[in-house]
Amino acid sequence: MIDLVFTKMDRVFLYMDRRRCTFLHKLDKLGIRQTVKFEFPFDSLPIVVKSEVVKMMNIPDRIKLAITSQRMENLVKRASIKQPLFYAIRVDKHYPIITMDVRGDENAAIADSSRQFDRSNMIGTLELVPWLNRKYSDMQNMTHIFKKLRRILPIKRLALILIADQLTEKSVKELLSIPELTTIEFVWIEGDEIESNILKLIMDWLDTKKDISIIDCHIPEDFHHAKAFKFSSVHYEDADWVEIEDLLTLEDCDAVVLGRNYLSSEDVNRFLKFWIESDLDMFEWFSMSAETLEMTEVLEDLILVKTSRDGQDYSIVKASRKRKIMSITLEEEDEDCLRLCVYSPEESFTKEHKVLELMEQKKKLETELQAMVKNGVEARRLTMEIRKLSKELDSVCTFYNEKTAIIAH
Incomplete structure (x- = not known):
């Protein structure tokens, strides 16, 4: 047995019982009144109409209809x-x-x-x-x-x-x-x-x-x-x-x-x-x-670079061998929870990624400089490049040292 009630055009209802259809009319918000009773076998409907009726059924009714015959099973399959x-x-x-x-x-x-x-x-x-x-x-x-x-x-x-x-x-x-x-x-x-x-x-x-x-x-x-x-x-x-x-x-x-x-x-x-x-x-x-x-x-x-967004503090680190960055967050609202999210620099924290690159370059040049004779031409060139990187960091960071930079938003 299949029972189905659904609205059509907000006024007309279709009731189906044992694969026979009856039209009802909605009189007002308080109830439903049967006006003209059109009753006919569901199988007599055109295939397109039957398919639309199936689409309006809930899942249990579709299953109950499908089990009645191979033809109904195929109909439900096409409609779904x-x-x-x-x-x-x-x-x-x-x-x-x-x-x-x-x-x-x-x-x-x-x-x-x-x-x-x-x-x-x-x-x-x-x-x-x-x-x-x-x-x-x-x-x-x-x-x-x-x-x-x-x-x-x-x-x-x-x-x-x-x-x-x-x-x-x-x-x-x-x-x-x-x-x-x-x-x-x-x-x-x-x-x-x-x-x-x-x-x-x-x-x-x-x-x-x-x-x-x-x-x-x-x-x-x-x-x-x-x-x-x-x-x-x-x-x-x-x-x-x-x-x-x-x-x-x-x-x-x-x-x-x-x-x-x-x-x-x-x-x-x-x-x-x-x-x-x-x-x-x-x-x-x-x-x-x-x-x-x-x-x-x-x-x-x-x-790392420390920054904040929407009241949440983040620490940003950069991968050495791939173009990825990671945000590190400790969330304390409910229970302490450490969250790590990986991005490409184009997706998020673009400025922070740039600062990490500058810090990385600066550290590399300082390491090279320490291994050289202080008064050599190459040493003077490295010193100039390090100063240039320092100025770039000064322009975007409120603080930085060898390990940490802070960007205020």
Whole structure:
């Protein structure tokens, strides 16, 4: 049975019940009055009109219509081709759940009919009997439903949600053997604690072009995996297990978020120096809990420019081997949080990048000068160039020395 109510021209309503259509008229804001009752089979509508009707349906109604016949399945598929959905498959000790939404608003959830859900958009598996096989396991049946759905309602992004403390090594191996899951873009893990062997299975399987988040879930402190910081983005809310050597393996990562951790100020200082000297694009954005960090130690021995924008203080450093700069920020509004953002000089902090170049040139010339005879012609030339660089720095900086410059905005 399919129930559908939607407005047309703000006055006329179409009600569909068991694939028969009835027109209603909106009398006023207080209610709906049936004026002239036009009732006819949905199948009798022209194909273009049927397609428009399907586009006005919500996701559960589209699925219920598609299951009635192969012809209706094809109709829903054609009408939905330009409306890709965000899919998520949630796996715990019960029957898996498939959710589908558009722009973050959940539009449908498919779960075992025996589970209690306080949501009108849930479709129980008993309503999808034509798509089920009695010989299949719960996981196999949900996989089959997913295969049907993705052919009818296109995917924009697929996520896998795992409840860690309800997983077994056997169930995870069965799950990861499903070919359709290789198209996922994002893995979300939550729960009390995840076992090391299970997390290793997941990371072994997950492609480095995908994203992974582990939230509200303890990770054993002795855990280690070579790919832990090789994914497109990573979020580890419990990062007590993370060591500085793990961070040094970062490469082409869009975003890194670390929650509680044992990294020291000395560790972070080493990490920043490694980024400055590295040939690799390690990350674009990095955030970590910084409750135990001392910023003077974090920034020790770095050549940097201090500046401020919109009330926020920034320290800017420059990469040695690539045309990149990094902003270093300690945010204290909620909890202490260290944020690192990487830019090209054309994107942001252009003036600061220029100052860093001047400081770098000045330091290089001063080093050359110290190795020369003071009264030589070359020494006098270097002295003149150093004075010229000093004047340029004076014109843009309120203060500078060998390591630090300050620009006031």
